[in-house]
Amino acid sequence: MDETTPSEHLNPLQRFGRDVRQVRLARKITQKHLGTATGYSEGYVCKVESGSLHRPSEKFAKGCDTAFGTGELFAGMLRRIDEGEHPSWFVPYLNLERKASRVLKYETNLVTGIVQTEDYARAVCRVSNPRASAEAIEDKVAARRRRREVFEGNGSSRLWVILHEACLRTVVSNTEVMAGQFDYLLTVAASPRAELQVTPFSTGVPATSTMPFTVLRFTDSRTVLYTETRVGGRMHDSEQTVDAALDDYDLLRAHALSPDESLTLIKTLLKECRP
Structure with missing residues (x-):
């Protein structure tokens, strides 16, 4: 996913992955570290951030919130992705x-x-x-x-x-x-x-x-x-x-x-x- 792509041209999972990447970089956390913190591989984190996964798991979203200290931000985002298109x-x-x-x-x-x-x-x-x-x-x-x-x-x-x-x-x-x-x-x-x-x-x-x-x-x-x-x-x-x-x-x-x-x-x- 191109970082310069306008938000309105991204699908919900690409926007989710972009936001994970932005917060991860702001917290100075590597993909490998985030993978360890959430119980997944570095490759899984990379796929989430690129928006290429069909759907990140709830466990991953909650793990991001714990690692980033963001309350239920990413868990809520994932839930709204599921709910918003139906x-x-x-x-x-x-x-x-x-x-x-x-x-x-x-x-x-x-x-x-x-x-x-x-x-x-x-x-x-x-x-x-x-x-x-x-x-x-x-x-x-x-x-x-x-x-x-x-x-x-x-x-x-x-x-x-x-x-x-x-x-x-x-x-x-x-x-x-x-x-x-x-x-x-x-x-x-x-x-x-x-x-x-x-x-x-x-x-x-x-x-x-x-x-x-x-x-x-x-x-x-x-x-x-x-x-x-x-x-x-x-x-x-x-x-x-x-x-x-x-x-x-x-x-x-x-x-x-x-x-x-x-x-x-x-x-x-x-x-x-x-x-």
Whole structure:
């Protein structure tokens, strides 16, 4: 990251990294020293300061505050980065998503956000935020990209995604964007911490609810259902409601194509994009 780059041209993580660097230099602390103080390597500090990490950890942000004597400045900045690029009603869900041991998703219209490519997410964000600036759109795309850490990071979370075929047939932007999205779905499916299935049109009426939903499961045996409408999202934790959602998800899995058959369909669609 160029130190002369105007602040308005930096994304939130680049601004976070710039501020870490500025305070570190003002305190006359080396990257190696800061790494030791926060429990990370010198290379990790370098990546944070350059804005090249998908998201610095909360532990690192708190460690910076301790090393710099800045109270909760950097921890607060990191929290606002997470919260600022999403609707306020979505933030409680995001906080739970990061902590879940199992994330079960069913989507009916678009590829679900957690596995969207940057180009796909950018096109979706532009349509849903037509008056937003280019910088604001890029911030939203980056925030969506960071959600992948649920199954790409070093934690123990597992992701299961069921997409109705309509999600794959709806052309977002153009065939090049769709080809990139199909490529990434194949990558997701190959992950040892993710499963991907497609419910084909040939199945007919969905086995259960036609509305998207997410079930989050936790190591302490808690299970939460998340649903969303045009006016916001809602968490449900009553035993009866959650059990019904889990039954629905089992039916959806049973009626969907197998993981291997789902991959075959995605590969076919990819070939159609790249004849």
